[in-house]
Amino acid sequence: MLSADERRDLAREISRLANASVAQMLANPPPPPARIARRIGFTGPPGVGKSTLVGTLVDRRAARGTHIAVLAIDPASPYSKGAILGDRIRMDRASDSPNVFMRSVSSRDAQDGMCNNVADILSTLEARGFDELVLETVGVGQAEHAVKALVDTVVLLMQPETGDAIQALKAGILEVADIIVVAKSDLPGAGRMQQQLASTVHFGAQRAAAWTTPVLCVSVETGAGLDELEQALADHAQWAAAHREPGEVRRSRARYRVQDLVTRQLEQALAALNPAECELPLAELYAATIEKLRPA
Amino acid sequence: MSLAGKRILIAKPGLDGHDVGAKIIALALRDAGAEVIYTGLRKSPDHIARVAVEEDVDAVGLSILSGSHVDLVRETARCLREAKADDVKLFVGGTIPHEDNPALVEAGAAGIFNASQRIDEVLSEMARVLDAG
Numbered sequence: 032m033l034s035a036d037e038r039r040d041l042a043r044e045i046s047r048l049a050n051a052s053v054a055q056m057l058a059n060p061p062p063p064p065a066r067i068a069r070r071i072g073f074t075g076p077p078g079v080g081k082s083t084l085v086g087t088l089v090d091r092r093a094a095r096g097t098h099i100a101v102l103a104i105d106p107a108s109p110y111s112k113g114a115i116l117g118d119r120i121r122m123d124r125a126s127d128s129p130n131v132f133m134r135s136v137s138s139r140d141a142q143d144g145m146c147n148n149v150a151d152i153l154s155t156l157e158a159r160g161f162d163e164l165v166l167e168t169v170g171v172g173q174a175e176h177a178v179k180a181l182v183d184t185v186v187l188l189m190q191p192e193t194g195d196a197i198q199a200l201k202a203g204i205l206e207v208a209d210i211i212v213v214a215k216s217d218l219p220g221a222g223r224m225q226q227q228l229a230s231t232v233h234f235g236a237q238r239a240a241a242w243t244t245p246v247l248c249v250s251v252e253t254g255a256g257l258d259e260l261e262q263a264l265a266d267h268a269q270w271a272a273a274h275r276e277p278g279e280v281r282r283s284r285a286r287y288r289v290q291d292l293v294t295r296q297l298e299q300a301l302a303a304l305n306p307a308e309c310e311l312p313l314a315e316l317y318a319a320t321i322e323k324l325r326p327a
Numbered sequence: 328m329s330l331a332g333k334r335i336l337i338a339k340p341g342l343d344g345h346d347v348g349a350k351i352i353a354l355a356l357r358d359a360g361a362e363v364i365y366t367g368l369r370k371s372p373d374h375i376a377r378v379a380v381e382e383d384v385d386a387v388g389l390s391i392l393s394g395s396h397v398d399l400v401r402e403t404a405r406c407l408r409e410a411k412a413d414d415v416k417l418f419v420g421g422t423i424p425h426e427d428n429p430a431l432v433e434a435g436a437a438g439i440f441n442a443s444q445r446i447d448e449v450l451s452e453m454a455r456v457l458d459a460g
Contacts, residue, residue, distance in 0.1 A: 035380075039411045042383040046334075112331065113357035119378065120367040126381075127374060134381055137362050 032098070032129050033159070041132065041159055048148045048155060049136055053292045061151050064158035068100075069268060072166045072178040074144075075188030080214040080251065081167050084188065086122030087251045088260070089165060093130040100156040101125075101133040103167040104146050112139065118167060132161070140298070143177045144168045147295065150288035153181060175207040180287035183280075184267045186210045186260075189228065192220030205232050208244055210263045216248035216256060242270050293324070300324050330454050331360030334384040338366040338375040340399045341391060348421065348442070349390035355446045359454075372399065376406035379415050385457055386416040386437075396423055397430045404435030416456055420449070 033041065048061070073081045082103065089099050103118035116135035119126055126133045136146040145168065146152070156164055166182055178185050187208035205211070211232065213225045229246040245263045249256035300323035308319045337353045339346055346368055353363045364382050366375060379387050387407070391399055400419050407415055419431060420440035431439050437456050440449045 035409070035411050038377075039380050042381050046383045107362075108357055111358045111360045113360045114362045115353055115357050116362060116364045116382075119364060123367065123374075126378070132381060135364055 033132065037159075038132065041156075042134065044155055045134055045136075045152055048152050049146055051148055053296050056148060056151070056292060061155055061158075064154045066157065066160065068157045068161050068164050070153065070164045070166065070182035070184070071264065072168070072182035072185045073188065074168050074175055074178050074185065075212075075214070076190070077169055079188045079190045081169075081188055082118040082121035083251050084212070084214060084249065085118075085165055085167050086125045087257065089122065089131060090125040090128065091257070091261070092163065093125060093128040096130065097163055098130045098161045099132075099163045099165060100159070100161040101131065101165045101167065102149075102152060102156065103133070103135045104138050104144065104149070104169070105135060106144070106169055107137045107139050114138075132156070132159075138169075140295075141291075142294070145177050145181075145291070148291065149177075150181060150284060150291060175204045177287060179207045180283045183271055183275075184209045184264060186212055186264075188212045188214045189224065190214060191216065191218050191224045205244075208232075209242060209267050210260070211244055211246045212256075212260060213246065213248045215250060215252070217250040217252050221248050242267065242274070296324050329360065330356060330450060330457070333361045333386070333457060334364070334382060335361050335453075336364045336366065336375070336379050336382060336384045336387045337390065338370055338378070338387060338403075339368045339390050340370055340372055340375060340403060341393045341395055342369060343391070343393035344368055345392055346390065348392070349388075351446070352388060352390070352420065352449065355450060356453075359450055372403040372406045375403055376410045376412060379407060380410045380412050384415060386418060386453065388418040388420065388453075391419060391421040391423075394422070396421060397427060397434055400431055400436050401434035407435075418453060418456075 073085050075081055089101060093099055105114055105116045105118060107114040114137035116137060118135055119133065122133060125131055138144055138146055141147060153164055166178060168178055185208050187204065189211060191213055211228055213221050225246050225248050232244045247256050247259050247263060249260050300320050303323050304320065308316060311319060335356055337349050339349055353365050356363045366378060375387060389399060389403060396419055404417055407413055416437045417435050418438040419436045423439060423441050428439050438452055
C-alpha cells in the first residue's frame with residue numbers, strides 16, 4: 032500500500048514521463064524494473080463499456096487483496112489539444128480502494144491511441160510493486176497492435192447489435208485479442224454476436240499449443256459473465272506462462288519502446304523539411320529525412 | 328498566460344445533483360487546451376483530494392450549488408493538505424453570494440466564480456492564478 036508521499040511521488044513521476052521529449056528520454060531513461068507485474072489491456076470502440084468493466088473488475092480484484100495500477104488513455108481534441116479524461120467517473124468504487132492507483136492520460140499527438148512514453152510509464156508502475164497493471168485504450172486500428180506489444184493479455188470489447196463482427200473482420204483486430212467480451216450482454220443481440228464472433232475466431236485456430244480465444248458475454252449491469260471473465264484471465268495467464276518465451280515478450284516491448292521515440296522524431300523530421308528539400312528526387316528526399324532523424 | 332497543457336480536476340462535492348455548469352466549464356477548459364478530469368456527481372472532499380493527487384493536477388475546480396460552499400471548500404483544502412497536495416490551486420464556482428467571498432478565501436479558495444460571470448473571464452482568471460504559481 033502506498034503512503035500519501037509515495038502516491039504523490041508516483042503521480043509526479045508519471046507526469047514527468049508523459050511530458051518527456053525524445054531527447055530527455057534518451058538522456059535519462061528509467062531503469063528496467065526489477066520485478067514484473069501481470070499486465071492486462073482492455074480495448075474496444077468508444078462507448079462499448081471499457082471503463083465500467085475495468086472499474087468493476089479492478090474493484091473485485093482489489094477487494095481480494097491484489098494491488099492494481101490502472102492507466103486509462105483518452106484521446107485529445109485534434110483542435111485544441113485539450114482533453115476530457117472521463118474514465119474515472121465509471122471507476123469510482125475501485126479508485127477509492129487503498130490497493131488501487133489510477134491515472135488518466137491524454138493520447139496527445141500519438142497516432143496509435145497510446146500516450147507518449149507509455150512503455151516507460153508502465154514499467155515505472157511495475158517498479159512500484161503493483162501485482163497487476165491494467166491499460167485501457169480506445170481501439171482505433173493500430174492501437175490494438177500497440178496494446179499487444181505492451182501487455183500479457185489483450186481483452187477486446189465488442190457491443191451487441193452493431194454489425195461489429197464484420198467491422199472487426201475488416202480491421203483485423205480479432206487476431207490480436209486473447210479474450211473477446213461481448214459487453215452489455217443484457218442488451219438484445221448479444222447471443223448472436225457471440226456466436227458470430229466465436230465462429231470467426233475459432234475458424235482455423237487449430238494449431239497445437241495455440242490459445243483458443245474465448246468469446247464471453249458479460250454484463251456489468253447484471254453481473255453475468257464476470258466470473259467467467261476472471262476465469263479466462265487466469266487461464267490465459269497460465270497458458271502464457273507455459274507457452275510464451277519471456278525473451279520474446281521483452282524484445283517486443285523493447286521494440287515498441289523505441290518505436291514510440293522514433294515515430295515522434297520522424298514527425299518532427301518531416302515537419303522540418305524545407306520547401307526545397309520537398310522538391311528533391313525520392314532517394315535524396317529520403318536521405319534528407321533520415322538525416323533530420325538524429326535528436327538534437 | 329495560457330491554460331494549454333494544464334491538468335485540471337472539475338469536481339462536484341456535496342449533495343446537489345446539477346452538473347451542467349461543471350460540464351460547460353470542463354468543455355471550455357478543454358477548448359482552451361487543458362486536460363480536464365471530471366469526477367461526476369456527489370463526491371466527498373476526501374475522494375476529490377485523492378483524485379487530485381493521483382492525476383497530478385495543477386488545480387481543482389469545485390462546482391457547488393447546494394449552499395454549503397464554505398464548508399466544502401474548507402474540507403477539500405484540508406484533505407488536499409493531508410494528501411500532501413497543498414500546492415494544488417483550489418477554485419470554486421456556483422451559486423455563491425458575494426458576501427461569502429472573504430470566508431471562502433480564508434477557507435482556501437484561490438478563485439471564486441459565480442453564474443453571472445462570462446466563461447472567458449473565468450478562464451483568464453484561472454490562467455492568471457495558475458501562472459502566478
